Amino acid sequence: MSLVNYQTREITCKIVYYGPGRSGKTTNLHYIYSQVPHDRKGKMVSLATQTDRTLFFDFLPLDLGMISGFTTRFQLYTVPGQVYYQATRKLVLQGADGVVFVADSQARQLQENIESFQDLHQNLSEQSVDPRSIPLVIQYNKQDLPRDLILTTTELSDAINFRGVPDYAGDALHGPGVFETLRGISEIVLKRLSTPSSAR
Amino acid sequence: MIRTSVEVWIEEPLRRFVDDASVSLALLLHPSGQVLAQYGFTRAMDIMSACALAAAIHVSAAELGKQLEGKPFSGLHHAGKVRQIFLADARTASGAYIFLTVFDERSSLGLVRLYFDEFRANLAKAAPLPSEAPEPMLNENFERELNKNLAVLFGRA
Numbered sequence: 001m002s003l004v005n006y007q008t009r010e011i012t013c014k015i016v017y018y019g020p021g022r023s024g025k026t027t028n029l030h031y032i033y034s035q036v037p038h039d040r041k042g043k044m045v046s047l048a049t050q051t052d053r054t055l056f057f058d059f060l061p062l063d064l065g066m067i068s069g070f071t072t073r074f075q076l077y078t079v080p081g082q083v084y085y086q087a088t089r090k091l092v093l094q095g096a097d098g099v100v101f102v103a104d105s106q107a108r109q110l111q112e113n114i115e116s117f118q119d120l121h122q123n124l125s126e127q128s129v130d131p132r133s134i135p136l137v138i139q140y141n142k143q144d145l146p147r148d149l150i151l152t153t154t155e156l157s158d159a160i161n162f163r164g165v166p167d168y169a170g171d172a173l174h175g176p177g178v179f180e181t182l183r184g185i186s187e188i189v190l191k192r193l194s195t196p197s198s199a200r
Numbered sequence: 201m202i203r204t205s206v207e208v209w210i211e212e213p214l215r216r217f218v219d220d221a222s223v224s225l226a227l228l229l230h231p232s233g234q235v236l237a238q239y240g241f242t243r244a245m246d247i248m249s250a251c252a253l254a255a256a257i258h259v260s261a262a263e264l265g266k267q268l269e270g271k272p273f274s275g276l277h278h279a280g281k282v283r284q285i286f287l288a289d290a291r292t293a294s295g296a297y298i299f300l301t302v303f304d305e306r307s308s309l310g311l312v313r314l315y316f317d318e319f320r321a322n323l324a325k326a327a328p329l330p331s332e333a334p335e336p337m338l339n340e341n342f343e344r345e346l347n348k349n350l351a352v353l354f355g356r357a
Contacts, residue, residue, distance in 0.1 A: 003234040004337065005206040012234055012248070035354050042245025045252060056256055061248035065349040068338040072349075075233065075248055091259045095232020179354045186346055194338035 002097050010071045013189050016093055018120050019102035020112040021081030024141040027172040029060045029076055054080040057092045090123050098135035098189040100181055103160055105142045105150040117160055135188035137166045139181045144171040205237040213322035221315040225302035231255055254300040258287055277309055286312050290320045292327030
């Protein structure tokens with residue numbers, strides 16, 4: 001749940017980038033980190049293996065500035081995508097206000113995407129979070145790769161996005177789609193703070 | 201002086217702990233990594249990073265404890281050359297929290313543990329029962345401000 005400090009008028013939200021291994025979750029955070037001015041971000045914390053695979057999580061705090069009179073901050077996390085880090089994924093997912101599912105557009109990775117999406121739903125359910133109600137967007141990353149290696153966003157949407165959540169084509173390495181994805185999840189997460197709880 | 205406290209009831213127990221134990225930094229956070237109160241930090245971004253790491257250490261230690269002893273470790277102490285950290289959980293009627301404190305030669309582990317027990321008891325006494333979810337506070341047209349701020353962040357304004 002978003003943390004709201006009424007005294008100092010601050011809102012803090014936790015966004016988790018989820019998806020299969022090597023789909024580009026950390027790359028999304030690196031791109032955001034490279035674009036945001038120094039005074040609007042904290043240090044990017046990466047708990048990674050020696051080969052730079054995420055071991056526990058990556059973490060990037062962002063200051064979004066004033067929204068409706070509240071200083072609004074986002075905590076961006078990634079989870080390790082490899083199947084054997086299941087326990088860690090559950091821990092990082094705890095208390096998430098929103099999830100960005102980063103899918104790998106490569107055709108040969110389709111099954112990994114589907115399994116990771118199912119894994120997300122299962123982990124949310126185990127934490128008593130209704131997977132259908134948590135703010136979620138999908139990014140189809142690596143759309144910059146040669147056409148014969150990847151699936152189109154339509155094909156990926158048909159395979160993964162059965163909930164019909166907002167989805168975006170992405171090239172996290174070079175930037176396209178990263179901003180749009182972050183804006184998409186930010187809108188949905190903050191929308192919950194402008195909607196009566198009975199109507200959520 | 202308490203610089204940040206999300207809920208008023210935390211302030212007095214934390215202020216007493218900081219004064220009595222003579223620590224240099226203190227953080228009370230939710231297990232998800234969200235800060236509830238802090239003392240000693242000067243940058244909000246540093247607080248968030250410390251909270252994320254503290255939550256990770258705590259939950260890792262708990263899991264390790266479960267594997268080794270069948271029950272989670274509830275406290276952890278690390279002594280550096282100059283500074284030491286003490287991390288432990290604090291349960292109240294309004295939920296379970298994680299407490300992290302940093303201290304140097306002006307204090308000691310014994311002192312910190314002694315006053316932490318007192319802090320935990322004071323916190324439990326002061327904690328209100330869980331309340332209803334807060335009502336919405338953002339304007340309906342917040343998207344305009346959000347889009348403007350994000351555009352500035354990404355140099356697109």
